[in-house]
Amino acid sequence: MYGSPNTVAGPRSVPVRRQFINEPGDIVSEALEGFAAAWPHHVRLNDEPAYVARARPAADKVAVVSGGGSGHEPLHVGFVGTGMLDAAVPGAVFASPTAVQIRDASMAADTGRGVVHVVKNYTGDVLNFRIAGELLADEGVRSDIVLVDDDLATDTGDSGGPGRRGTAAVVAVEKVCGAAAERGADLEALTALGRRVAAHSRTLSVALAAGAHPGQSSPSFELPGDEIEFGVGIHGERARERRAFGPTGELVPQMVSPLVKALGLERGERVIAIVNGLGATHDLELYGVFGEVRRFLGGAGIDIARTLVGSYVTSLDMAGCSVTLVRADEEVLDLWDAPAATPALTW
Amino acid sequence: MYGSPNTVAGPRSVPVRRQFINEPGDIVSEALEGFAAAWPHHVRLNDEPAYVARARPAADKVAVVSGGGSGHEPLHVGFVGTGMLDAAVPGAVFASPTAVQIRDASMAADTGRGVVHVVKNYTGDVLNFRIAGELLADEGVRSDIVLVDDDLATDTGDSGGPGRRGTAAVVAVEKVCGAAAERGADLEALTALGRRVAAHSRTLSVALAAGAHPGQSSPSFELPGDEIEFGVGIHGERARERRAFGPTGELVPQMVSPLVKALGLERGERVIAIVNGLGATHDLELYGVFGEVRRFLGGAGIDIARTLVGSYVTSLDMAGCSVTLVRADEEVLDLWDAPAATPALTW
């Protein structure tokens, strides 16, 4: 037991991490049940297979469906509702949903005009969504995938590899595609739009402390007090790189500058800026980070046309944040501003 | 430094806690600047003295103003907007705003019909809001206080003491009073309404791990792995009581059962249930907790008429949650359902 000298691992022993859970294996299904009960006017939960769909299904529009591992809440289930997703398909913690979940959710959401799958670029998610697409084709349901791969830290330029991971830009893709779908865009237009937003999005994420998997009593890695993980993903893993910890005013330029470069943003261009908490980082800190993002982009002459600050795409209770920039044109901004009514995002 | 054997405090040494900050003393002002920049259509920031007001001030209604120490975000600044607060007055982290801040915010918000101050019951807040009321009276502005004192853990029955602390029920009071003010209720009616909601609200909070004050490298207390703090407040302090850690299914009834008793809730009565994260607790856990709240209240025949689950009243990055029950009648539910458009709560 923690604190008893004969079992202590040495000076690096850490305090026990606990969560509010019953059985670790039940955390997702119990949370889904609670989630659906909390937002009955927005969503309903299908039990077998598990997916979350709009409480009042939309009629006569292309369905926008997303999904992925759990542990990233409010993503994706929190974005089901008017103006965003028609359905979200949750897997186990950090594990892809199955192809049958995706197929059934998509068939429930389809109004006859096809289904756009918004997929974060992870092997398991891509595989299961691709399979779901084949299953749907057999059922006569058209679908196509918008792959979100915004994580600049995994941009190796290696064309044979798995490519960049998908992270917080998925919120922008879901918002914009959701709005366009609501306005009647067809499957081809939506897919093209989603791919355009994804292509013009880049994210960098840093961690100050690891989170812990449900039921596990220690964080998934440890960091010395003078270092941060630079370029983490959203699955609790470490980054390839460690950098020196420092004040926000020093850390944020290290995140934003590569984003500007990667997107080739020039003076006068407009962006949507997303400052996203990875789980355990407080709003006070996130708004402080956003202040530094503004300062940096202001200096570079780049216009922050829209902003989202909050914990939207989390990595369990990791302490850290990500900064996403999305190049924005009139159409994208207009769709971003369009009304949305979901548990986690409403305007 | 952490991890170097000669300075380690023994087996209870903990990993360094870090935040995204520049100077600890600047965290609130920098965050406010970022916050106001992120939500320009909802709020504007007044600099000297610091307060957050609606971007478009309301005309001809009683103003609803709240405030208190920072570190509880999104409370209170996140609730400024249509249907909730007209202004929010932030103090330093966990410290009351000053009477002049409150006075100036209230005068800016006043449309001539007076100001309701929603105040969590802490000595400093109460003192400064009472003084602000006297300053306002001198300026010819009518105001009155709705004191929120929902924390059952500090219900000592001792009439001379400071009384119960104010915690998450403040969200319900702000929502309901905000909606009633929008509909034209006068100062007396609003004050009576707010007091009624507060009187019918009770909260219990538990912590699984302490948070850390900005700039401090260790959490404010340590807990062994088999215990929780039962009955914490929202200022990072320990509770008077420790209890055994256990599965959510065992912890939640210990929280909800005393609430039901304290409110004298009987079978068939309706409540608003608020499951609130204290800062570092993940949505998956909060929805799991809500699941257990439902189970318990279902067993007691009490009807959960409305629900709010999320991190709304935080205690920096404390790991923990609170459960609030608010006895709800038709009027309260109707006001709860009324539209609100604020950074943190919109429907």
Added chain:
Amino acid sequence: MAEQLSPSHVERWVHGFVDTVEESGEYLTDLDRRSGDGDFGTNMVTALRRARRAMAGVEATTVGVPFQVTGETFLAHSGGTSGPLFGMWFRDFGKVGADAGALTLAMLAEATENGWATVARLGSAEVGDRTMVDAIAPASVALNKAVGDGSGLVEGLRSAAEAARVGAEGTSELLGRRGRTSYVGESALGSPDPGAVTIALFYRAAVESATA
């Protein structure tokens, strides 16, 4: 010795496969530990046990049904990379037998060829990448050859099983280029790929069901 596989043959085949994977579960997990994350055997056994329960509730009206049920079970419940790929693999066998009362060698060759195409397409895996494809491909070649040669069912299945076994063994010498084993590099050398071994077990179970 059957010249066609009846629905009950196919049920025996699938059940035999479940049995043999159950027996090899720990071995397969150990192989995945050497070349991946060590969950393969457990995942496989869990999914196949569930498939066995699902088959019990369904009447095998065609030779496709046991495969369809197994495929759907994998697609509905199995995580990991191999789960959905095996799901699609069984699905291709189910499709070939969808309306048929019996499976011929030609139908088996067709199902194998389709399954190969499916797995290769979805997993972007080519022969030599150290995946289940390295057992599927030789089995497919052997079956097509057997059909072309006019071989009998059992003879053809035997050649497929032998080809799959050899192919699976050969993965011991391959560097992984798909899936988790691609991160492990040389340290996986010397043990075969668990997915490929499982494909070999699948054809061995086919032979046993046809000869029992």
Added chain:
Amino acid sequence: MAEQLSPSHVERWVHGFVDTVEESGEYLTDLDRRSGDGDFGTNMVTALRRARRAMAGVEATTVGVPFQVTGETFLAHSGGTSGPLFGMWFRDFGKVGADAGALTLAMLAEATENGWATVARLGSAEVGDRTMVDAIAPASVALNKAVGDGSGLVEGLRSAAEAARVGAEGTSELLGRRGRTSYVGESALGSPDPGAVTIALFYRAAVESATA
């Protein structure tokens, strides 16, 4: 020796008070450490320095102005419990002198009585609770008596200062019932309440300004 306090007397009084609190800052903080959370002196010094800067920018057109500026500074910037109470205290002095060119003993008695009422009302503090009220109350009694007796300004202020000093010293023997000191209990016994001591310093500074 003045019989009335002119605006420049009042400025000297307030500046003298700032000086003496600055000198006593560490002592006051130490007292708060014994009976509270140890921030009293620091908070006081910070607020009063700021008040001094604010006064420099404002012309003392009436005897109320220096008090008004000081009160507003405390109310605008000072955290803690005593900050706003002192803010209101100074404000009451400012109100009495708001339109006046000079302060009489009667006006000082009135301001003190109002200030006592304000602090007692806002802090719910009665005499004997171990707060600043334990110095304010005797000062108020002394001033009212001096006014009734027809005493001179300096004589009256001296009696108030002496009464406040004795009252403050007496808090050493009181158990706290308001503010943080109420949590500390007996361990505060033996040292006086910092707020009460500060009130005594305030009247001492008044005497000095009137006699300098």
